[in-house]
Amino acid sequence: MKFNRKCTYTPRPSESVQGTMSIDGNESDVKGVFLSMKRLLGISGVVLLCVIIIPIIVYYAKPGCTAGARQLQVDQATTAALGTQLPPVKDVRLPLTVKPIHYNLILAPFIYSNNASEFYFTGSVNISVAVQSSTTNFKLHSHKLQIQTPRVVDSNGNNVAVASVEEDFARQWQSITMSEPLQAGNNYTIIVDRFRGPLERDLSGIYLSSYKELGIEKYLVASQMQATDARKTFPCFDEPAFKATFAVSIVRHQNFKAASNMPTMSSKHVLASDWFVSASGSERMIKEDFRTTPRMSTYLLAILVSQFDYTYTTDTKNRVYGTWARPDRATSTECAKSIAKNITAFYERYFDIEYPLPKIDQATIPDFSAGAMENWGLIMYREAYLVCNPSIDKSTYLQLTVAIISHELGHMWFGNLVTPDWWDDIWLNEGFASFVEVLAMDQLHPDWDVDAQFVVDDLKRGLQSDGVQSSHPIYVEVNHPDEVNEIFDTITYSKGSSVLRMLYNSVGDSIFRIGVSKYLKQYNYSNTFHTALYQSLTSEARASGRNIDVGEFMDRWIKQMGYPVISCARQSNELSLFQKHFLISSSDAPTYGKTYSSPFDYTWIIPITAATSENISSWNGSQVSHLVHWMREKSQKFSINSTSWYLLNLRSTGFYRVNYDAGNWDALINQLLLNHSVFTPQDRARLIDDSFALAMVGQISYSIPLNMTKYMKNERHYAPWNSVLSSLAYIYSMLHRQSPQYGTFSAYMKSLILPIYNRTGVAQADSDSHLTRITREKIVKAACRYGIKQCAQYAQAEFQRYVSSNFTDKIVPDIRYTVMCRGVAMSDAEVWDNLYDAMLRETSPGVQNDILKALACTRxxxxxxxxxxxxxxxxxxxxxxxxxxxxxxxxxxxxxxxxxxxxxxxxxxxxxxxxxxxxxxxxxxxxxxxxxxxxxxxxxxxxxxxxxxxxxxxxxxxxxxxxxxxxxxxxxxxxxxxxxxxxxxx
The missing domain is CATH 1.25.50.20 (Zincin-like fold)
Incomplete structure (x- = not known):
């Protein structure tokens, strides 16, 4: 079928059909969940000499290691001429000849003055390694570090001479050549007596953060090692497959506290001059030693040095659940402990594996790039994502807190306990955590209808992002750190989780749960490839009598970009289905990024689920695995017993779109108008989203999705409203209030929204359900956007009250942003400046975020x-x-x-x-x-x-x-x- 790029509807030509299945029978057998790297070149002659010597002079002129400590001899500069850029490199993988077993790591950050430009960190590391095959050379990752020449000793403590150390800036490692071979089967220790690096506000590796307390700047050190920034913190084997145990020690001022992945084991006083020449020789510091971690990847290491408050609780297993937060926000993190306790208990039951560490600490960091990071035993969050105060925070933020905690705790099993061998399988980490968070949240809050929300959030985002030429397969080759960072994107998170949700719904909960549990038990503390998961699930499916080859099915979804649109044509009791790669964009490929060909000719193995007007009432609406029929060819026939409408992709469990024949579209719209509740919220949201997407590319007339919106006068569920408002928001964004057509569009939007605006209102009642509250947020925002008078007047009055109170009066949290945005749009520069100042004073991260966004509403x-x-x-x-x-x-x-x-x-x-x-x-x-x-x-x-x-x-x-x-x-x-x-x- 050739796509028609015009938006005028063109009927689909007939296509040949292969294969026949009964849509009313049972399953037929299968046949057969933010890094630019400066790569710099050294230059020759005098310039090279300057580049090497100047950093050394500067280093010794600034606070650093003294003669009393071990002097740091920088053998080679770790910076090169500014503006020089190395050509891209691909061969960045470590050789497998030497593998780490254990790290003894000491880190000593200096943040004890009033001048942040003087801050730095220093440390030492001993790495026990096992030699897999005899070699005279090994690589040690290092980036932006000044390093004393590594020493190597054998298992008897004898020195093994190092012949040379070569710095490779492009590959971010040191290449260390030995005078004699390291022998296969033997263990050695690599010793870096001292290294040093800058403490910057770059939110990667070990970095500097700060906050104000009573007007005084308070500094702290936090960490973000994923994906490739442990090498910015200490010399290491910085790849996920090079797992090892870690014994971490942190040197800190006695007025500060330290935290890492494991609980504190012991502490002792040390002299500051042993680590910092800028400190008084007699000043005493604390060296805090932490218990040894399980085997884990370098990217999971966590470091925190702060003056935060720490509170904790325990469970029946005496496991500690703690939170770290700046003092004025500590009480708002209390909810995080109970959420973590409940979610951990769910995952332990679901995976049938106990959480293996003695603690789960959660820390809120004032400056943090990602939403959160799953460091084993010390999860770090942006402040906005770990605080829970129902009187201040809007319902979507409270839900987001539960979602992010659930996501990060899911990583404790999928990612931390069992880790992908390389970053090309990062979707197993992030996609899996993004999916199982839905299962966990549904157990904790079944009234939230989280699966329906998933359909209009992650699934919708995945379909949008994957429907373009510039998309990429979920599983894609990556090498350089820039390429690794590039795939932490919507395809990995949203498509990855959506495809796993499709797999879950195809095999059923029992097979999925048991198969995953066996996989985790088999590979705990190890690294795997995605095929290992497939094998475990396939074995469990076949043991349960289901002839499903999970690998064959999943390869079509992760190794080729995009997804299919299934076009339907009905003749009597026969339904012909055709699959084709769905693209929003035109055929000309992008110029700057990679393009990918399909190893499967853009054909997918698709789990088809269907219901008709006659049998939909007999379906319980929860599990669909028993209804799955497999479509393996580009075209296929099914029998169907219905004289009225039929519906495919039940509960929107599949990662594909459906285009019905014109008569069926009309019948579905009529059913929505007559009684929309026969369809699940997921189905209603999917009909809206699919129809607008198909109209956008000219496969159906725009009259179909627009006529469908008429039923919304009777709709009250969050998911369909989210779907229709986001679909129509695209039209809004194209008209931008400046097009002469905007008035006509706005008038229709007012007529569409006004009934539900009047029902939900702006006042919040204690009896309101969670779904009512998050729906209100969407509706009020849309009502004010499209100029409903009652909304505009209310928002303006509320904002004036807020301004008159010197920005201290509370606004209903769920509509706070809308009130602020409308108010800023109608206000002058003086109000803008005062609101900005209020944002700086604000102690609630949620309120701060609303103000940050609202300030952009000025005209x-x-x-x-x-x-x-x-x-x-x-x-x-x-x-x-x-x-x-x-x-x-x-x-x-x-x-x-x-x-x-x-x-x-x-x-x-x-x-x-x-x-x-x-x-x-x-x-x-x-x-x-x-x-x-x-x-x-x-x-x-x-x-x-x-x-x-x-x-x-x-x-x-x-x-x-x-x-x-x-x-x-x-x-x-x-x-x-x-x-x-x-x-x-x-």
Whole structure:
């Protein structure tokens, strides 16, 4: 079937059909859950000499190791000429000849002055290794560290001479050549007596953070090792397969506290001068020793040195659940302990494996790149994601806290206990955690209908992101750290979790649970490849009488990008299905990123589930595994006993779209109008999302999804409303309140939203269900966006009350952002400045986030420009929040062009300040809202001029470019059809 890129509906041509199955029979057998690396070159002659000597002079001129301690002799500079960039390298994997067994690691961060520019850390490490095959050379990862020449001793304590040490900046390792071979089967110890690195605010490795307490700047040290930044903290074998045990010691000031993965074992006083020449020779520090960890990967190591408060509780197994937080926010983390306790108990039952560590600490970090990080025994979070205060925090934030805790705890088994061999299988970590968090949350809060929310959140995001030419397979080869960081994206998280959810619903809970449990038990404390999981699930399925080859099925979904749209044609009692790769975009491929061919000719093995008007009432609506029929060919026939409508992809369990024949679309719409409750919320949301997506690419008329929206006057569930509002928000974003067609569109939106706005209201009642509250947030935001008078008046009055109270009065949490956004839009610069100051004083992370976003709602261009400039100043906006500010400005109809001008004009500064895995990608995604050929040309020119500096954001920029290309096409091909329908409703 050839896609018609126009938005005028063209009937599908007939296609040949292969295979026949009964859709009313039983299953037929299968046949057969934010890092730009500066790679610098050394240069020869005098310049090389300067590069080597100057850092050494600077090093000894600043606080560092003294003669009283072990002097750090830097044998080779770890920096090179600024502006020099190495060519990309692919051969970055460590050789397998030497593997670590155990690390004795001491870290001593210096944060004990009033000048943060003087802060640094130092340390030492002894690495016990086993030699797998005789060799005279091994590699040791190191990045941005000054390192004393490693020593090597054998198991008898005898020195083994090191012949040379070569620094490889591009591969971020030291290549150490021995004078004689290290013998296979023998163990050795690699000793780095002293290393040193900078403490920066780059939110990676071991890094500096701070907060204000009574006006005084308080410093702390936190860590973020994933994916490849343990090497920024200490010399190590920094790959996930090189697991080892860790005995960590932290040297800290006696007024500070330290935490790591394991509980404290012992502590003793040490002299500060042993570690820091800047400290008084007589000043005493504490060296805190922690118990040895289980075997784990380097990326799971955690370090925290702070003046935080620590509180804890225990469970019946005497396991400790603790939280670390700055003192003024400690009480708001109490909920996190009980959530963690309940979720851990669920996972222990579900996997039939006890959590193996004696504690689960959770720490809130003022500056943190990701949402959270699953460090074994010491999980770290952004502050906004671990605090729970129902009187202040909106319902979506409270749910997000439960979701993130559930996600991170899921990693304790899937990722920490059993770890992928390499980063190309990171989807097993993140996709699995993103899926099982739904199972855990459903056990904890069954009234939240989390599975229905998954359909309109993760599943929808996955389908959107994977429907473009610039997508990539879930399983994709990665090598360099930039490539590794690049795949921490929507495909890995949202598509990965959606495909695992599809597998779960295809085999059933029992097979999935037992198969996963056996897999985890077989490979605990080890590394695996995804095929090991497939084998375990296949064995369990066949033992249960299900002839399912999980590997054959899953390969189609993880080794080729994209997903199918299933087109349906019914003749009498026969249903013909055709599958084809669904693409939102046109056929021209992106220019800057990789493109991927399919090893399976874009054919998927698809679990088909179906119901008809006659039998849907007999289906209990929860489990669908007993209804699965397998579609293996590009076209296939099924028998169907129905004279009315039929529905495919029950509960939206499959990762695919369905395009019905015109008569069935009409019948489904009529059923929605008559009684929508015969369909689950998941099904209703999927019908809305599929129909709008199909109309966007011209496979059906826009009249189908728009006619479907008429039933919403009777809809009250969160999931369908989320689906319809997000689908219609695309049209809003294309019109941007500036198009002459906007008035007609806005009038229809008011008529659509007003009934449910009147039902939900703006007042919050104690009796409101959780779903009612999160629905209210969506509805009130839409009501004010589209200009419903009652909403605008209420928001303006509430904001004025808030301003008059000097920003201290409370606003109903679930609608707080909408009130603030509307208020800022109608206010002057003085109010903006005062609200910004209130944000700096605010102690609630949730309120702070709402203010950060609302400040971008101003209609003053100069304020938007100034706000963007604030993101380049640590004193104005935290680095972790810069991308949020930029994306918020871009979502303002007046701000998109302003953001684009800022991005182009400040690109080098933005690059220099990027933090974490996701930062630049978030900037890139903000460009996707443009819809003019002029902006498309400008973005292409920008990418061409900066192709070597996009780092881990290459895919995100490709996606943005493709989005703009699609938007340009939509304005020409689709907008007229939308306006014709809207005008017909007047």
């Amino acid at each position: 003053e261009p100069w304020l938007l420009n100034r706000y963007l400039l604030y993101t380049l100043d640590d004193g104005k906006i935290r680095r972790q929040d810069a991308a949020l500010v930029v994306s918020s400005v871009a979502s303002n109809p007046m701000g998109l062009q302003i953001m684009w001008d800022f991005l182009r004009g400040s690109w080098s500064s933005i690059q220099a300040r990027q933090v974490g895995i996701f930062s630049l990608a978030r900037y890139a995604s903000s460009l996707g809202g443009f819809n003019s050929p002029e902006r498309l040309r400008e973005i292409r020119e920008f990418l061409a001029a900066n192709s070597n500096s996009l780092a881990s954001a290459v895919r995100a920029f490709d996606n943005a470019l493709e989005s703009v290309r699609n938007n340009v096409r939509w304005m020409t091909d689709c907008l007229p059809a939308v306006m014709d329908w809207l005008n017909s409703q007047s």
